[in-house]
Amino acid sequence: MTTTPDLTPWITLQGVRKGFRIGTETVPVFSGLDLTIPRGDFVAIMGPSGSGKSTLLNMLAGIDSPDGGTLQIGGARLDSMGESARSAWRAHNMGIVFQFYNLLPMLTAAENVELPLLLKPIAAGDRRARVEKVLELVGLAGRGRQYPALMSGGQQQRVGIARAIVTDPALLLCDEPTGDLDRKSADDVLDMLRFLNRELGKTIVMVTHDPQAATHARRTLHLDKGQFVEERKAA
Amino acid sequence: MSSLVRQFLVMMRANLAGLRRRMAISLSMMLSVALVVGVLAGFLSMAAGFEKVLTGTGSPLVAVVLGGGTNQETGSEISSEALRGIMALGGDIGAARDAAGHLIASREIVVTTEAAATSLALRGMDQAGPGLRDGVTLTDGRIFAPGMREIVVGETLARDIPAFALGRTVRLGTLDWTVVGLFSAGGSAFESEIWADLDTVRAAFDRQGEVQSLRLRLVDPAGIATLRQALDRITALPLTALPEPDLYAGQSGRTADLIRMFGWPLALLMAVGAAAGALNTMMSSVADRTVEIATLRAIGFGRVPTFLATWAEAAVLALAGVALGTGLSWLLFNGWQASTLGAGNTRIGFQLAVTPQVMLSAGLLGLVTGLLGGALPALAATRLPLTAALRARG
Ligand SMILES: Nc1ncnc2c1ncn2[C@@H]1O[C@H](COP(=O)(O)OP(=O)(O)OP(=O)(O)O)[C@@H](O)[C@H]1O
Ligand SMILES: [Mg+2]
Numbered sequence: 272m273t274t275t276p277d278l279t280p281w282i283t284l285q286g287v288r289k290g291f292r293i294g295t296e297t298v299p300v301f302s303g304l305d306l307t308i309p310r311g312d313f314v315a316i317m318g319p320s321g322s323g324k325s326t327l328l329n330m331l332a333g334i335d336s337p338d339g340g341t342l343q344i345g346g347a348r349l350d351s352m353g354e355s356a357r358s359a360w361r362a363h364n365m366g367i368v369f370q371f372y373n374l375l376p377m378l379t380a381a382e383n384v385e386l387p388l389l390l391k392p393i394a395a396g397d398r399r400a401r402v403e404k405v406l407e408l409v410g411l412a413g414r415g416r417q418y419p420a421l422m423s424g425g426q427q428q429r430v431g432i433a434r435a436i437v438t439d440p441a442l443l444l445c446d447e448p449t450g451d452l453d454r455k456s457a458d459d460v461l462d463m464l465r466f467l468n469r470e471l472g473k474t475i476v477m478v479t480h481d482p483q484a485a486t487h488a489r490r491t492l493h494l495d496k497g498q499f500v501e502e503r504k505a506a
Numbered sequence: 507m508s509s510l511v512r513q514f515l516v517m518m519r520a521n522l523a524g525l526r527r528r529m530a531i532s533l534s535m536m537l538s539v540a541l542v543v544g545v546l547a548g549f550l551s552m553a554a555g556f557e558k559v560l561t562g563t564g565s566p567l568v569a570v571v572l573g574g575g576t577n578q579e580t581g582s583e584i585s586s587e588a589l590r591g592i593m594a595l596g597g598d599i600g601a602a603r604d605a606a607g608h609l610i611a612s613r614e615i616v617v618t619t620e621a622a623a624t625s626l627a628l629r630g631m632d633q634a635g636p637g638l639r640d641g642v643t644l645t646d647g648r649i650f651a652p653g654m655r656e657i658v659v660g661e662t663l664a665r666d667i668p669a670f671a672l673g674r675t676v677r678l679g680t681l682d683w684t685v686v687g688l689f690s691a692g693g694s695a696f697e698s699e700i701w702a703d704l705d706t707v708r709a710a711f712d713r714q715g716e717v718q719s720l721r722l723r724l725v726d727p728a729g730i731a732t733l734r735q736a737l738d739r740i741t742a743l744p745l746t747a748l749p750e751p752d753l754y755a756g757q758s759g760r761t762a763d764l765i766r767m768f769g770w771p772l773a774l775l776m777a778v779g780a781a782a783g784a785l786n787t788m789m790s791s792v793a794d795r796t797v798e799i800a801t802l803r804a805i806g807f808g809r810v811p812t813f814l815a816t817w818a819e820a821a822v823l824a825l826a827g828v829a830l831g832t833g834l835s836w837l838l839f840n841g842w843q844a845s846t847l848g849a850g851n852t853r854i855g856f857q858l859a860v861t862p863q864v865m866l867s868a869g870l871l872g873l874v875t876g877l878l879g880g881a882l883p884a885l886a887a888t889r890l891p892l893t894a895a896l897r898a899r900g
Binding site: 332334354358361362373375378382386387392434 | 509512513516519520523524797798801802803804805806807808809892893
């Protein structure tokens with residue numbers, strides 16, 4: 272079964288403003304950004320360095336908050352939540368895939384994948400079963416006991432993806448998930464993301480510099496100087 | 507197990523596993539805490555050892571009668587009139603008598619003298635004197651003879667000052683004395699004394715006719731009350747009777763307090779320095795774990811477990827320092843021979859005692875040092891900008 276997005280907006284940004292204070296000056300990154308993403312979409316966000324891609328993703332993740340405007344995901348107003356509410360919301364509703372994988376080196380692959388499950392009232396046996404399942408899903412069945420340092424970059428990123436989806440969140444946020452990988456590993460990871468979107472219905476927002484990566488998405492948004500400049504639908 | 511506990515445990519595990527990367531600075535925190543613990547343990551064990559010697563000295567079956575309104579031998583004087591009055595007391599006065607009905611008593615005087623550049627207590631006593639010391643055994647030689655310039659010396663003193671070996675002649679005051687015997691008293695303060703015949707001491711130090719204290723054997727520990735009542739009948743002089751242990755325990759308090767009053771401020775001052783070191787160590791630990799912490803927080807881990815895990819790392823390092831500090835203190839200090847000036851400014855030998863109480867006090871100071879130094883960094887850990895996690899290379 273292949274899912275298609277129903278076009279009702281699920282993520283909505285309206286007039287979002289965001290700037291960073293440097294000394295006494297505030298340098299604006301966004302001054303009135305609008306964006307809607309329907310559930311089940313796979314959006315690639317591209318743009319020159321410093322255009323605000325990571326800033327946008329951080330706000331979607333609730334790691335950073337807008338200075339003004341509204342940011343709504345699935346009915347939850349992230350812009351008006353406090354820090355701990357956002358932290359709890361994050362734990363239940365999204366997975367994050369990092370450019371440098373951000374695996375804890377002292378934990379095995381399976382233990383890394385298990386981390387988000389520790390936040391939920393799930394028994395140890397059930398946790399292990401779910402970890403097994405997602406490791407299998409990302410093609411790392413039986414590799415659970417391995418430490419990240421002994422894995423290739425592509426394998427580590429697949430552990431990172433497994434960790435992001437182990438709680439079965441509706442939303443996946445990826446900041447340059449293939450930025451540190453060779454072409455072959457990057458394509459594997461991108462195929463994996465496409466699978467998660469098409470087959471499991473995950474909504475994915477992916478920041479990337481790689482035009483090739485963008486072709487795996489359903490659509491690509493170009494950010495420049497804090498504004499979206501052009502939209503290109505994937506074939 | 508609640509989610510909070512699980513978060514704390516996994517963060518704690520990551521912290522401890524990362525300690526290897528921060529080996530040098532973690533060791534430095536451990537060592538500075540150990541140093542604080544060691545210094546405090548040193549002083550406290552000295553005070554405890556000193557107290558132990560003095561509180562372990564004397565028998566509740568021996569009463570010491572003092573005259574002139576003092577409860578120390580120094581400054582006490584019993585006039586010959588009062589002395590005759592005591593010896594003439596009839597009936598049950600709480601004190602034991604020999605077969606002939608005479609009180610078992612020893613008149614005594616302590617003079618401060620010097621040998622081997624040390625102030626020493628030379629005690630003149632009647633022939634009954636040694637028998638009025640419970641727990642004292644002659645380990646070598648014999649007791650001094652009446653009228654002879656002979657001395658019997660405690661083992662602690664004989665070991666510390668070789669001039670007091672058995673058979674040696676020692677100059678005390680202006681005259682030579684021969685060591686004819688050694689006694690042991692289980693390490694108590696008696697062992698720091700030199701004993702000789704009362705009249706010989708009085709003659710040698712020009713103290714003819716003086717008596718400082720009178721020791722009496724009690725029929726039982728409660729006899730002290732009966733004795734006090736009987737002494738009230740003597741009006742020539744105000745007289746006090748103390749159980750022998752009270753006499754020595756009274757001496758220990760001030761000196762032990764003095765040692766503690768010197769030790770605590772010094773240890774606290776060092777603890778402030780060690781806490782600053784701990785702060786530095788933990789700040790660098792937080793800096794080292796920035797990506798780790800931010801990643802976990804980005805996943806949804808809370809601030810409370812983040813704080814606690816960092817604080818617990820400080821506690822673990824401090825406790826390792828405490829273990830090292832108390833362990834080394836015990837190995838180095840416990841039983842270490844020392845001496846200090848006791849009553850009448852004479853030398854009292856004792857052993858440092860690293861008691862459980864000493865270890866507890868020093869250990870708590872070490873732990874508090876680590877917890878104080880770790881609190882601010884733990885707070886800093888909860889305030890790390892999470893955006894770092896998405897940016898930095900793990
Ligand atoms: N924490 C911060 N403090 C100050 N300025 C910041 C901070 N984070 C981002 N900026 C600034 O905001 C702007 C947007 O940064 P952002 O990281 O979102 O860009 P980006 O599109 O992700 O760039 P890149 O492709 O290099 O990752 C840049 O000018 C950057 O310098
Ligand atoms: Mg970026």
